[in-house]
Amino acid sequence: MKKINVLLVALLWMFSNGAFAQQTEGNYFEEVASDSLFIGYSKTTTIVFPYTIKTVDRGSQDVLVQKAKGLENVLHIKAAQQGFISTNLTVITSDAKLYSFVVNYDDESPQLNLSLHTTKAESPEMYFTAEGANEEEVEKYSKVAFYNGNKISGAKKKKDQIKFQLTGIFIRDDVLYYRTRVLNDSKINYDIDQLRFFIRDSKKVKRTASQELEIVPIMSYNKPTAIKGESENTAVFALPKFTIPDKKHLVIQLIEKNGGRHLELRLKNKKLLQLTVLPKL
Incomplete structure (x- = not known):
């Protein structure tokens, strides 16, 4: 009787292990070194x-x-x-x-x-969500946008020998890449306090506050802290994908530190249609 019980236990053990092996077949684990x-x-x-x-x-x-x-x-x-x-x-x-x-x-x-x-x-x-974009990939595509030859026109402002221009809009996956150019024709250094992106109401209704929604860049490439006299800078800002609603526009605001040479670019949604799709690396 004991022999029969031992045999039954052995058979059940073999069956259960065989069933487990069938269930886990096809799962391959690779250990990460610590x-x-x-x-x-x-x-x-x-x-x-x-x-x-x-x-x-x-x-x-x-x-x-x-x-x-x-x-x-x-x-x-x-x-x-x-x-x-x-x-x-x-x-x-x-x-x-x-x-x-x-x-x-x-x-x-x-x-x-x-x-x-x-x-x-x-x-x-x-893989990360759009809010947590892969910074290594974003950095690579920022460089591609920096050197890309495609340009857009009509998005520029000039004040007191400072020229602020949007030279390109690019997209890859769920990230937009805005390429800007700042030209300082004066002999005075232009120290940058802020360079901001936000969506603003196109018209401010009387006795109501103008609503602004700031878009914070995921990262920037070649972003300057100052533009020396008689020099220029090109930079790329990676932003989460967005569109501009009706009756609103995108504002790119350049603020001088301890100065008054502030400039703003205002873009409507049709300007985004000029964007270039970056090739997959």
Whole structure:
């Protein structure tokens, strides 16, 4: 009788394992290599990532993590408890790279300052929403828009020997690329305080406030802080995809720091129809 029971258990085990194998057939897992990280209780470890940090996940509350104030790609790490058990830390950056760490306690000689390289091999492919565009891709297409020969006309303003011009509008996926040119014909440097994009009502009704909706760039390429006298600058601003509603227009506002040479470009939706689709890289 015992032999029969043992045989039945063995058959059931084989059947269950066979069924599980059938269910998982076709799923292939590739392990992401983890780096060792040693942190302490009395010292802070700082890691500089090549791109903006999107998410951070820690395996234990014994590890404290915090992004550096005012910086999107710098992470501070510290032990919340002395002698904690080894745990893990996972960081995903905006260039669609996953960084995995095995975190160990070492208060005597922790790793203090680390800078990660821009290249990370064999990282799994990830996708972001439009609000979290892949910065590496956006940067590449910003450069393509910068050197693209297609131009638009009629979008320019001039004041006190400062010329502000929109020279191109481009699109790739859900990102718009606005290329601007600022020409300083004067001998006085033009220090830039702000360069803003926002949608504004075309006409302001009496006794009502004019509504403005600011569009914050995802990133900028070759953005200047100042235009020296008798020189010029071309820059590209990557913006989330949008259209301009009826009775509204897009304003690109250039404000001089500690000065009065302010300029505004006003564009209606038909100007966006002149955009160029960038080829896929």
